[in-house]
Amino acid sequence: MNKRSYRIWLHWGSRILLGLVFLLAGVLKLLDLNGFRGVVGNYEALQWAAPAIVYGLPWLEVLCGAVLLIPGRSGGAWFLITVLLGAFLALNTLQWIQGKPPDCGCFGSWDILGKTHAGILLRNGLLLALAFGARPGGRELEAKPESPETHSP
Amino acid sequence: MNPPTSARRSLSSPGLLKEVLGLICASLLLGAITYGIYPPPDPETNPLLLTWEELEVRPDPILWVDARARRDFEQGTVPGAVFLHPDVYDAQLPELLMAWTPEKLLVVFCAQEGCGLSRVVAEALRKDLNSERVFVLRGGWDRLQEEGMGDE
Numbered sequence: 001m002n003k004r005s006y007r008i009w010l011h012w013g014s015r016i017l018l019g020l021v022f023l024l025a026g027v028l029k030l031l032d033l034n035g036f037r038g039v040v041g042n043y044e045a046l047q048w049a050a051p052a053i054v055y056g057l058p059w060l061e062v063l064c065g066a067v068l069l070i071p072g073r074s075g076g077a078w079f080l081i082t083v084l085l086g087a088f089l090a091l092n093t094l095q096w097i098q099g100k101p102p103d104c105g106c107f108g109s110w111d112i113l114g115k116t117h118a119g120i121l122l123r124n125g126l127l128l129a130l131a132f133g134a135r136p137g138g139r140e141l142e143a144k145p146e147s148p149e150t151h152s153p
Numbered sequence: 154m155n156p157p158t159s160a161r162r163s164l165s166s167p168g169l170l171k172e173v174l175g176l177i178c179a180s181l182l183l184g185a186i187t188y189g190i191y192p193p194p195d196p197e198t199n200p201l202l203l204t205w206e207e208l209e210v211r212p213d214p215i216l217w218v219d220a221r222a223r224r225d226f227e228q229g230t231v232p233g234a235v236f237l238h239p240d241v242y243d244a245q246l247p248e249l250l251m252a253w254t255p256e257k258l259l260v261v262f263c264a265q266e267g268c269g270l271s272r273v274v275a276e277a278l279r280k281d282l283n284s285e286r287v288f289v290l291r292g293g294w295d296r297l298q299e300e301g302m303g304d305e
Contacts (some may be wrong), residue, residue, distance in 0.1 A: 033191055038269020047265075051193075055184030056177075063176050063183075076172020099224035 007137065014133030019068030021127065022081060026061030033058075043091060060084075068134065075136045082131045089124045092117060201275050203260065203288040205296050213258040213286075218249065218278070220263045220270040221294060231302050237261075239273045246281070255284070262290040262297060 029036045037054045040046055046053055060080065067077035096117040208215070217234035219226045226236045235249045253259065259278055263270040271289045278287045290296060297303055 030187070033187070034194070035269075037193060038272055041269040051188070052181065052184065054193075055188045056180045059183040059187070060176065060180035063180055067176070073168075073172065075169045076176055079169060079173055080176055100222050 010133050011135075011137050014130045015068050015074065018081065018127065018130045018134050019065045021065070021130075022061045023065030023069070026058045026063075026065060029058035029061070043095070045091065045094065073136075074134075078131065078134060078136055082128070085124055085128050085131060089121065089128070092120045092124070096121075201272060201279075201287075201289045202291045204291045205300060208260065208290070211258065214256060215260050216249075216253050216257040218259055218261040218271075218274060219294075220261050220274040225264070225294075229303050231262075231297055237274055239270055239277075242274065242277060249278075253282075255286075257286075259284070259287040260290050261287065262293045265293045265295045268293060 033054065036058070037050075040050050040053050061084075064077040064081050064084075068074050068081070217231040218237050219230045219234045220238055221230075222238065223236065223241075226234075226238075230236075233252075235245070235252050237245045237249055259275075259282075261271040261275045261278070271293060275287050275289045279285065292299075294303070
């Protein structure tokens with residue numbers, strides 16, 4: 001596999017994984033809006049925008065995740081996902097410093113890594129690594145996934 | 154590692170800005186529709202919530218349940234309050250049961266209006282104790298401090 005094929009597979013592998021994770025996270029929040037409202041209520045720093053976060057964030061995650069899964073331009077969705085991951089990382093670190101319990105509400109009751117601050121940081125770090133792999137790479141990467149054989153010398 | 158020229162182009166404005174704004178607007182629109190279909194529960198009709206004024210006129214003895222983080226509980230709480238955070242619910246429940254008698258009203262509080270921990274604990278206690286005499290204090294610890302109830 002040459003360097004270009006490797007780059008294509010890395011881009012699409014990361015993009016599909018990241019898209020699925022965000023799609024799932026958004027759907028799980030939409031299925032338990034009351035639970036998610038409670039989680040948002042635990043973050044004092046978010047109270048000024050709580051209704052917009054409770055009702056808008058799950059849809060933003062669903063839409064960004066879906067855009068990443070569809071071949072084509074993904075710069076906007078990738079940018080928003082990276083900003084969201086950075087914000088989640090900062091909020092969790094703030095909660096940890098303040099001695100508040102870990103509860104990111106990221107995946108509802110399926111959230112195994114979300115039970116500890118270290119677990120949440122680890123997961124966000126992994127997702128940021130995926131975001132780095134899925135960073136927009138121009139038309140030749142984003143148009144459609146092609147088999148590596150197409151690009152073999 | 155520098156992205157290729159085409160990659161830089163795909164991340165450049167105004168195309169990127171348009172995509173970002175489009176996604177945010179679409180999310181807010183869908184969120185507004187969801188809000189219309191599933192509005193938040195009205196606190197005035199929530200059977201779990203009690204205001205400070207409603208509590209004041211009730212003659213029942215109260216057992217306070219502190220659902221905040223342990224560090225907050227240790228820094229100051231209501232005299233006689235029992236610590237019961239959702240993460241340690243099973244481990245702490247026996248301590249609460251030792252302090253509780255059925256004539257006591259259980260009133261759960263967390264940090265402030267809107268924090269969800271007290272609701273989670275109150276719902277679990279209602280189920281486990283099979284009692285309707287479990288409530289959430291509206292305004293939480295903020296309200297208790299306003300009323301001079303904290304022992305900081």
